[in-house]
Amino acid sequence: MGKPMVRNLLRHGFPVTVWNRTPERYADLVAEGASAAQTPARVAAESEIVIAMLMDWSSLVNLMEGPSGLAAALRPATTFVDMGTDPPARARELARTLEARGVAALDAPVSGGERGAIDGTLSIMVGGSEAAFRAAFPVFEALGSTIVHVGPAGSGQVAKTCNQLVVAVTIEAVAEALALAKAFGADPAKVREAMLGGFAASRVLDEHGARMLERNWKPGAAIKVHLKDRAHIYEAAQAAGLELPAARAVFERIKAFVENGGGGLDQSALYTLLDPDRAADS
Numbered sequence: 678m679g680k681p682m683v684r685n686l687l688r689h690g691f692p693v694t695v696w697n698r699t700p701e702r703y704a705d706l707v708a709e710g711a712s713a714a715q716t717p718a719r720v721a722a723e724s725e726i727v728i729a730m731l732m733d734w735s736s737l738v739n740l741m742e743g744p745s746g747l748a749a750a751l752r753p754a755t756t757f758v759d760m761g762t763d764p765p766a767r768a769r770e771l772a773r774t775l776e777a778r779g780v781a782a783l784d785a786p787v788s789g790g791e792r793g794a795i796d797g798t799l800s801i802m803v804g805g806s807e808a809a810f811r812a813a814f815p816v817f818e819a820l821g822s823t824i825v826h827v828g829p830a831g832s833g834q835v836a837k838t839c840n841q842l843v844v845a846v847t848i849e850a851v852a853e854a855l856a857l858a859k860a861f862g863a864d865p866a867k868v869r870e871a872m873l874g875g876f877a878a879s880r881v882l883d884e885h886g887a888r889m890l891e892r893n894w895k896p897g898a899a900i901k902v903h904l905k906d907r908a909h910i911y912e913a914a915q916a917a918g919l920e921l922p923a924a925r926a927v928f929e930r931i932k933a934f935v936e937n938g939g940g941g942l943d944q945s946a947l948y949t950l951l952d953p954d955r956a957a958d959s
Contacts, residue, residue, distance in 0.1 A: 678787070678794040679730035682760075682820050683711060685797045689819035694723045717741075718750035726813055727751065731761045733905055741771075753779030756812050760801075762786045762841070764909050765834040766916070768804060772830035781809035782830060786837035787821065788844075790897050798822040802840070804832035838913050841906035842924050847881040848944055849927045855889055856951035866890050888945035889952075900947065901940030903931045 680702070686693050687710050695703045696714045707713050714720045717740050721727050727747060731737050737759060741748040751757055757780055759768065765784075772782035783805035793799040799821035803810055810826045817824045827836045854877075858868040869886045872878065888894070907928040914921045930950065939946055 678791055680706060681791070681794040682728075682730065682799075684709065685794075685819050686816065687711060691816065691819065694720050696720045716745035717747045718745045721747050721750035721752070721755065724755070726756045726758060726816055728758045728760055728816075733761070734763045734767055737761060737763060748775075751775065751778070751780045754781075756781040756783065756809050758783045758785050758813055758816075760785050760787055762837050762905065762909070763834055764912055765804075765831040765838065766912070768834045769831035772805065781806060781812065783809050783813055784831060784833040785813070785817070786833055788837065788840050789821070792897065793821070800840075801825070802827055802833040802836035804828060804830050804834060804836075806830075834909075835913070838906070838909050841903070842910050842921070844881060844944075845903055845906065845927050845931065846923050847879055848885055848947055849930065851879075851882050851886050852889060852945075852948040852951050855886065855948065859952065885943075885945040888943060889948040894942040894946040894949075896941065896943040898944055899941050900931060900944045901935045903928065903944065904935060904940075907932065 683693055683695060683706050687706075692712070693710075694712045694714050695706055696717050696719070697703050700713070703711065703713060712723070714723065729737055729740055729747070731740065740746060743749075747757070757775055759771070759782075763784070763786070768784040772784070775782040783803055785801050785803045787793070787799040787801050789799040797820055800823040801817050801821040803817070803824065803826045806829070807826065814824065825836070827833055854872070855865040855869065858865040869882060869890065872882060910921065910924055910928070914924075931947065934940075934947060934950060939949075
């Protein structure tokens with residue numbers, strides 16, 4: 678998702694310096710106007726706002742640490758923005774560490790997938806100070822269409838955790854509904870059409886419901902990514918003293934699905950656990 682996000686920043690006139698541990702991945706961005714840095718530290722040295730868009734917390738830690746990492750090179754008055762999905766508690770810890778050095782920190786995870794990144798229509802959920810949010814807002818405007826300052830540090834990651842809970846539970850609900858329709862001899866496409874006009878309407882029913890009917894399991898977002906969400910949600914639930922029974926049921930099904938070899942398929946492939954024609958996908 679980082680590559681189309683960079684393209685949108687360039688399109689809006691921002692000077693962008695990029696780094697990736699595999700330089701070949703950003704060669705086309707350099708051809709389109711971005712500057713290349715040899716190290717993460719060099720990105721920090723050349724930037725007023727530094728954005729990390731990584732898969733998980735361990736990747737972010739690796740990016741920050743070491744003599745050529747971001748942490749040592751971030752200057753006072755710089756704004757650091759983590760746009761990956763990470764645990765809320767760790768986002769708060771990182772913000773405290775950076776702010777003690779005069780670096781503003783925002784956690785700003787996104788929802789909308791690769792399509793939203795390409796179109797610049799991401800939903801951006803931001804945690805951090807009001808001043809840091811205002812400083813980064815023009816950048817967020819180039820990347821998303823829904824930009825919400827949720828609250829202090831960690832709040833953006835809390836919002837993303839809630840988002841992923843709803844997405845996972847809703848995908849399961851849509852899968853169960855379409856499988857039930859089919860099992861009773863109703864046309865699941867017509868059932869979906871009817872539901873899209875009622876209270877059951879959602880983007881998940883619209884987009885993932887279509888994938889289920891088309892049996893299109895090419896990943897927009899691979900289902901294995903939900904295992905990271907599962908860990909974040911369980912950690913948050915334990916800290917809050919909540920059970921979250923629906924989330925736990927769905928994430929255990931997702932875990933089993935991934936362990937049985939389906940991790941590289943799209944999230945909507947959860948439908949194959951219910952569909953009587955699932956043998957056609959094997």
